[in-house]
Amino acid sequence: MQPSREQPQLLEIRGLTKGFPGVQALAHVDFTLHAGEIHGLLGENGAGKSTLIKVLTGVFRRDAGTIRLDGEEISARDPADALSLGIGTVYQEVNLLPNLSVAENLFIGRQPHHFGFVRTGEMRRQATELLAGYGLDIDVANPLGTYSVAVQQIVAIARAVDLSAKVLILDEPTASLDAQEVETLFGILKSLKSRGIGIVFVTHFLDQVYAVCDRITVLRNGRLVGSRPISKLPRIELVSMMLGRELAAEALHRNQRPTVTGEPLVAFENYGKRRLLEPFDLAVRPGEVVGLAGLLGSGRTETAKLVFGIERADSGQAFVDGRPVRIATPRDAARLRFGFTPEDRKTEGIVAELSVRENIILALQAQRGWLRLLPKRRQDEIADHFIKLLDIRTPDAEKPIGLLSGGNQQKALLARWLATEPRFLILDEPTRGIDVGAHAEIIRLIERLCEEGLALLVISSELEEVASYSDRVVVLRDRRHVRELSGAEVSADTIMTTIAGH
Amino acid sequence: MIRRHLPVLVTLAVFIVGYLICLAQFPSFASTRVIGNLLTDNAFLGIVAVGMTFVILSGGIDLSVGSVIAFTGVFLAVAIEKYGLNPYLAFILILGIAALFGAGMGLLIHTFQIPAFIVTLAGMFLARGLCFVLTTDSIPINAAAYGQITDIAFQLPGGGRLSFIAIVMLVTFVLGIVLAHFTRFGANVYALGGNRTSAELMGVPVGKTTIRIYMLSSFLAALAGIVFSFYTSAGYSLAATGVELDTIAAVVIGGTLLTGGYGTIIGTLVGVLIQGLIQTYITFEGTLSSWWTKIAIGGLLFAFIVLQRGLSAASLRSR
Numbered sequence: 072m073q074p075s076r077e078q079p080q081l082l083e084i085r086g087l088t089k090g091f092p093g094v095q096a097l098a099h100v101d102f103t104l105h106a107g108e109i110h111g112l113l114g115e116n117g118a119g120k121s122t123l124i125k126v127l128t129g130v131f132r133r134d135a136g137t138i139r140l141d142g143e144e145i146s147a148r149d150p151a152d153a154l155s156l157g158i159g160t161v162y163q164e165v166n167l168l169p170n171l172s173v174a175e176n177l178f179i180g181r182q183p184h185h186f187g188f189v190r191t192g193e194m195r196r197q198a199t200e201l202l203a204g205y206g207l208d209i210d211v212a213n214p215l216g217t218y219s220v221a222v223q224q225i226v227a228i229a230r231a232v233d234l235s236a237k238v239l240i241l242d243e244p245t246a247s248l249d250a251q252e253v254e255t256l257f258g259i260l261k262s263l264k265s266r267g268i269g270i271v272f273v274t275h276f277l278d279q280v281y282a283v284c285d286r287i288t289v290l291r292n293g294r295l296v297g298s299r300p301i302s303k304l305p306r307i308e309l310v311s312m313m314l315g316r317e318l319a320a321e322a323l324h325r326n327q328r329p330t331v332t333g334e335p336l337v338a339f340e341n342y343g344k345r346r347l348l349e350p351f352d353l354a355v356r357p358g359e360v361v362g363l364a365g366l367l368g369s370g371r372t373e374t375a376k377l378v379f380g381i382e383r384a385d386s387g388q389a390f391v392d393g394r395p396v397r398i399a400t401p402r403d404a405a406r407l408r409f410g411f412t413p414e415d416r417k418t419e420g421i422v423a424e425l426s427v428r429e430n431i432i433l434a435l436q437a438q439r440g441w442l443r444l445l446p447k448r449r450q451d452e453i454a455d456h457f458i459k460l461l462d463i464r465t466p467d468a469e470k471p472i473g474l475l476s477g478g479n480q481q482k483a484l485l486a487r488w489l490a491t492e493p494r495f496l497i498l499d500e501p502t503r504g505i506d507v508g509a510h511a512e513i514i515r516l517i518e519r520l521c522e523e524g525l526a527l528l529v530i531s532s533e534l535e536e537v538a539s540y541s542d543r544v545v546v547l548r549d550r551r552h553v554r555e556l557s558g559a560e561v562s563a564d565t566i567m568t569t570i571a572g573h
Numbered sequence: 574m575i576r577r578h579l580p581v582l583v584t585l586a587v588f589i590v591g592y593l594i595c596l597a598q599f600p601s602f603a604s605t606r607v608i609g610n611l612l613t614d615n616a617f618l619g620i621v622a623v624g625m626t627f628v629i630l631s632g633g634i635d636l637s638v639g640s641v642i643a644f645t646g647v648f649l650a651v652a653i654e655k656y657g658l659n660p661y662l663a664f665i666l667i668l669g670i671a672a673l674f675g676a677g678m679g680l681l682i683h684t685f686q687i688p689a690f691i692v693t694l695a696g697m698f699l700a701r702g703l704c705f706v707l708t709t710d711s712i713p714i715n716a717a718a719y720g721q722i723t724d725i726a727f728q729l730p731g732g733g734r735l736s737f738i739a740i741v742m743l744v745t746f747v748l749g750i751v752l753a754h755f756t757r758f759g760a761n762v763y764a765l766g767g768n769r770t771s772a773e774l775m776g777v778p779v780g781k782t783t784i785r786i787y788m789l790s791s792f793l794a795a796l797a798g799i800v801f802s803f804y805t806s807a808g809y810s811l812a813a814t815g816v817e818l819d820t821i822a823a824v825v826i827g828g829t830l831l832t833g834g835y836g837t838i839i840g841t842l843v844g845v846l847i848q849g850l851i852q853t854y855i856t857f858e859g860t861l862s863s864w865w866t867k868i869a870i871g872g873l874l875f876a877f878i879v880l881q882r883g884l885s886a887a888s889l890r891s892r
Binding site: 150151154166167168169170171175176179180181182184187188189191230 | 755756757758759760761763764766767768770771772773774775776777778834835
């Protein structure tokens with residue numbers, strides 16, 4: 072398939088630049104979409120995919136660059152305007168109205184009518200006909216919300232295409248679909264492609280990229296890394312484009328530690344949740360660091376959420392000290408002396424307005440219950456202890472934590488859980504968004520904690536980093552734990568080839 | 574299918590069971606006289622409730638309706654009795670004024686993205702205050718037209734009469750049903766209540782629809798005010814206090830979700846009738862204080878809100 076030769080250019084983006092205060096979200100990005108092409112847009116967190124889409128659909132204004140659709144320069148004011156220009160977008164969270172009927176969702180704003188009276192019968196007939204074209208035979212009079220996400224997505228696609236979309240943007244449409252539903256969706260994409268519609272497909276699932284895309288564009292840190300036909304892009308190269316590293320010739324030096332033996336502190340058998348993560352086995356021993364590596368959306372954070380009870384597993388069994396336990400809520404996990412520092416510090420971790428002291432004692436206080444308030448003196452002791460221990464740089468413990476640097480916030484979060492004297496600690500991207508110096512400190516801290524006999528599960532996108540401190544690394548791909556690396560196998564290169572698969 | 578209509582069906586069942594209980598205790602409940610009075614006594618409540626249903630369906634709230642009813646009564650009394658205005662002209666005037674008032678509230682809600690609660694709360698105080706500007710007294714309305722209108726009635730078999738104001742209410746309900754379920758405006762109202770952002774992205778004229786919704790609500794409140802003035806033959810600044818809350822209760826008991834997006838106009842009619850039924854029962858009982866109506870309504874309201882919560886939780890699970 073080489074649509075670029077026969078098909079005209081449908082959408083042409085040149086030199087697109089968009090900055091936010093402190094961040095260059097997009098820098099001189101070029102992107103070309105041909106008619107009748109499925110074009111995968113890939114990149115890790117902060118690559119600029121969603122900014123690109125939002126600029127394209129008029130959610131954000133661009134700072135510089137041109138966007139041409141069918142040779143005409145366009146500049147969408149808002150998503151509705153983009154739609155009328157011919158650019159339709161379907162999001163993972165379907166942006167339709169679950170309380171209205173399927174037919175109304177397809178035709179709202181343009182219902183067949185007589186003097187304002189909707190011709191409901193006619194509308195339903197047209198809706199049924201429209202959906203039949205997508206192989207969907209459902210009662211269009213029922214509310215949309217009664218159907219599965221997959222059906223809702225097809226309805227959203229049908230609506231966007233019917234509104235004369237020339238370009239269809241699918242933003243992670245498959246994230247909550249099962250394999251069967253993904254197949255159906257791909258069938259639809261292929262038939263739309265044969266009708267000459269240009270499709271931009273954003274996803275994290277490599278298998279799906281190779282199953283359906285004609286061409287791939289990879290962004291990283293707001294820059295274009297490359298754009299190539301799928302036939303000329305082996306998986307390993309795609310992964311290295313996304314992660315921004317070449318396969319190193321020599322293995323990187325690794326902190327050699329004696330292999331940890333003994334009974335696992337925590338173990339999970341056949342643990343999983345439908346649509347979230349395939350069942351996995353995982354065991355962590357005291358004094359051991361297990362790394363979780365994989366691309367964004369591969370199931371790393373999902374693993375952490377299952378383990379910590381934020382998501383409830385629907386299969387398998389968890390064990391602590393060899394005894395079966397139930398972890399249905401984060402409270403259960405905290406009671407078992409698990410700790411968890413989430414990926415998104417700002418929204419899920421720190422309470423920016425509260426002081427460093429209050430943030431540090433938060434988990435400990437919650438564990439005691441709000442009625443048994445920690446004495447102020449004890450609070451001060453704990454806060455001071457950890458500020459010194461972790462070298463949290465703050466003038467004093469009463470400073471609002473929001474005013475600290477990212478690295479120091481991260482340390483305070485760690486302190487919050489360490490104060491509860493956990494036995495098992497889960498760190499999700501502990502080094503994201505903090506400066507290089509603090510980075511090294513956090514890593515040293517991880518190593519020290521594990522020497523003290525803590526069991527650690529660490530998620531990181533930095534392959535060298537995860538390889539350097541982990542005893543074992545579990546590699547994830549497409550919501551599956553695909554392989555566990557241990558001993559000499561633990562290296563950034565092996566992780567990368569395992570992520571790429573094949 | 575059943576689950577979708579369950580709230581309305583439950584409302585209907587409550588009404589039927591309630592009616593049967595009343596009937597068992599007081600056989601005269603079967604008479605057309607009682608039924609006619611039930612409709613007449615609750616006519617104004619029913620008319621406002623139609624408007625309120627649209628407001629709540631769209632995810633909003635209108636706290637100003639009670640005050641608008643009072644203002645309408647006072648305005649009519651002053652215009653007709655003090656200034657000798659033709660009653661019919663006065664009706665048209667007040668309906669127009671109210672519609673403008675509602676459109677203004679809708680405009681504020683939409684343009685400045687202020688919660689409807691705040692805007693209509695301000696509207697409530699404003700309309701109530703304006704009553705006192707016009708007059709602080711209760712002014713009786715003695716216009717001939719009033720006598721003529723209240724005399725219009727269909728004789729029902731069995732001695733009951735379907736009064737003109739009951740007919741106005743029933744017609745309002747029919748028009749409300751048509752508007753809600755068979756027009757583009759109606760679909761837009763539901764869309765707004767489903768998810769405002771999605772609705773906007775899908776091309777629903779959000780601003781225009783919001784303005785029209787509050788315009789309709791205030792217009793119907795004024796119509797209810799006119800009907801109320803037939804009923805009381807007077808205009809009084811302190812009339813209809815708390816009616817906005819009775820109305821919201823009727824709408825919710827009628828199966829409309831307070832968060833918007835789900836509900837029916839016909840359910841609201843049943844909700845109004847349930848309130849009327851309780852009131853009538855207490856009147857028949859004779860020994861109970863009329864405040865027991867409020868207690869019963871309070872209990873029902875609780876039950877219905879719990880039911881709705883349960884239903885939406887169940888439908889989320891089943892997905």
